[in-house]
Amino acid sequence: MRRFIVAAALLAACIAPAQKLPWQADESAPDTHQSVHFLYPEQITVAPGKDTVVELHFKINPGMHINSHTPREKSFIPTQLIVVEPDGLKIGSVDFPPGSDYALAAMPNDKLSVYTGELVLHAHINARPGDHLLEGVLRYQACDTNSCYPPRKAPVAIDVIAR
């Protein structure tokens, strides 16, 4: 497990005038036929002002795999967590697990770095007292043994209660 410190406020300028959430402005494939689903938690209670680690659980459909956050080939699309950071809720970093090796039957020597089954991310958050809504999407690109599908976004929403 590696911890990745998050750089401050990315993409602020490009979404400021938008009335949609940022990922909705993306013209990639519509979010039908999801291969990944956010499982839980839907709501968490944390101590205000205290650093807390939240586990985000996702399920990848059986028979499918998605690229890890560090695919081995440049052209492959990494899994990303895109989040809105509301007032009073700081997201310090998110840990992505390492990918597993996977090879297509026709290319046994070319190992891909993928996630399968259940994916758990660890988000380090710190909330001011009150109720907060953490919204985001997991952007991923899924394949099965013979086909690949356009990048999609699995929505994530967590009520964070700090008291």
Next chain:
Amino acid sequence: MTMSAQTPPDAASPQVPQVNDRKPGNRNTLVIAVVVVALGLMAWAGIKNYQRRKQEEAKLKELQAMVVKLPPADALTGATPPASQPGDDTPSTNPLAGKTAPNFTLKDTTGKKVSLAAYKGKAVIIDFWATWCAPCKVEIPWLEKLHDQYAAQGLEILGVSEDDLDLDDQAKLLKEKQDIANSAAGLHINYPVLIDDSNVAKPYGGIDALPTTFFVDRSGKVVATTVGLADRDEIEANIKKALGSGVPQANAQPAGGQS
């Protein structure tokens, strides 16, 4: 370290000089050597550790893009998250079997306009693929070889890239097109690679699974489709089918094998 005075000397063993027998100068040299080696090891470990941390920092910078933080939601009044629409990624069935392949005109990676209509009289493979699609990269070398093998009999192949394009940002669009061209060059693709900037996949059933490959006969009708990575023999059989149909029997050219 001192050997015990009670230990009987072993006559068969060579005489080992005892530490007490060493001169002070030898002992100092030994100590200095040990210290130098220890310092060297420490320095080496320090350098290695520094290099490792530098590598990790570099990697970290690269990976910060894995988490993208956005400004507070209150700047996005009225916004709602995208609705989750559960369901599996499943290949769609081909709605075009036996029908005329929808015409399209797209630019290839060199900027040249290519129209499907211009290929009438030829058998055409339309291969929808993307640079991020691993199975496509298995199939493409087969198509290249089959293209070489059957070109003389009238086979043409058009690769249609389904990579996402940012049509609102010219700089990004240019880079995306260049990435597709680079990827095609890296795969040594020996047929036109078209950039789908006008959603020509839609009349082809809204391509979802990649690769999806349409086999069009000489009259322009779709005679076969494969969704996902097909067996090479199946692809070749479909090529023969496309080459051998769609023309009056008298003008039909024999399909199969290298001419």
